[in-house]
Amino acid sequence: MNNATTYCSTFNPDFSETIAYNNPLFPAYIRYGILSAYPDYSAVSHWHKDLEFILVKKGSMTYNVNGKLIDLTEGSGIMVNSRQLHYGFSAEHKECEFICILLSPELLSGNEWFYQTYIEPVTENSRYSYLHLSQEGWQHSVLEKIDGLYASFSTAQEQEPTHFTLMGEFLSIMRLLYENLDVKEHGVIKPSNDLASLKNMITYIEEHFTKRMTLESIALSGACCKSKCSLLFKKYLRETPMTYTAKLRLRKSLPALLNTDKSITEIAYEHGFCGASYYCETFQKYYGISPLQYRKTQTKQKAGLT
Numbered sequence: 001m002n003n004a005t006t007y008c009s010t011f012n013p014d015f016s017e018t019i020a021y022n023n024p025l026f027p028a029y030i031r032y033g034i035l036s037a038y039p040d041y042s043a044v045s046h047w048h049k050d051l052e053f054i055l056v057k058k059g060s061m062t063y064n065v066n067g068k069l070i071d072l073t074e075g076s077g078i079m080v081n082s083r084q085l086h087y088g089f090s091a092e093h094k095e096c097e098f099i100c101i102l103l104s105p106e107l108l109s110g111n112e113w114f115y116q117t118y119i120e121p122v123t124e125n126s127r128y129s130y131l132h133l134s135q136e137g138w139q140h141s142v143l144e145k146i147d148g149l150y151a152s153f154s155t156a157q158e159q160e161p162t163h164f165t166l167m168g169e170f171l172s173i174m175r176l177l178y179e180n181l182d183v184k185e186h187g188v189i190k191p192s193n194d195l196a197s198l199k200n201m202i203t204y205i206e207e208h209f210t211k212r213m214t215l216e217s218i219a220l221s222g223a224c225c226k227s228k229c230s231l232l233f234k235k236y237l238r239e240t241p242m243t244y245t246a247k248l249r250l251r252k253s254l255p256a257l258l259n260t261d262k263s264i265t266e267i268a269y270e271h272g273f274c275g276a277s278y279y280c281e282t283f284q285k286y287y288g289i290s291p292l293q294y295r296k297t298q299t300k301q302k303a304g305l306t
Helices: 112-123 137-155 159-180 193-208 215-221 226-237 241-259 264-270 276-287 291-302
Strands: 028-034 051-059 061-065 068-072 077-080 086-089 096-103 130-133
Touching: 028 137, 028 159, 051 061, 051 137, 061 077, 068 077, 068 130, 077 137, 096 137, 112 159, 130 137, 137 159, 193 215, 193 226, 193 241, 215 226, 215 241, 226 241, 241 264, 241 276, 241 291, 264 276, 264 291, 276 291
Parallel strands: none
Antiparallel strands: 028 096, 051 077, 051 096, 061 068, 061 086, 077 130
16 A cells, blocks of 8 residues: 655644645545654644544554544544544554545535534534444444545546545435434534643644744743643643654655755755754654655655665
């Protein structure tokens, strides 16, 4: 299978992440991923309006949703609801292969009454920030549909019929969720003050990663003190603000490393590192390989030489 494709982030007015959809005009993201493609075997925490579906194909990983940890084993999966803070990781640095599908609720918003009656009771339900999907009962059907959607998109020759399939399967998944979850009475999902503060700090880091940042400046963006800033990152993301920043910078540097001939020094300074030496040291720490070795390995893989 192909290596994971990590998407670069821009932001909407509510500070949620803008996804690099397969087709910019059709809000669906379907990829096969491997956890080792991320620094330290950990994706960077993020959120978006889209529903996120993960199906573990091989290995296992832990998913963090708003600070709660969910163990995903082979064959299981998770549905992360709209605008929830989340990321997957392996603390043991073990490989995990997975299907990742993001689907925007807007795909099903053609009729306002239908959307408010059947879609929002799921996507805006305060009881379900996430749903751990197993191979039991109706959840098995959801996982089958995730698997089938990836298979149809990865082999599709004609895009339009495939998008008809996606729309049909997404509607079918939403029907399964609506009919099997307790959605008769639902409160709108609202982030806590701590989560709102953390999201503001994450957004600040995303928008200023090329510049020098301090713990004080990060805390200020979340309207909290330095100790509260560190506490929130530790509680919800299980790492320090500066570790989070370093991993984000590494992720942001990958397109320049893999798709340009820029020197390591150029890439380092363009992505917020104080020099090539520190960039290489940080890269080695989280990827277990130097930037130049990583570039050579990925170039050979793309050329089909490995």
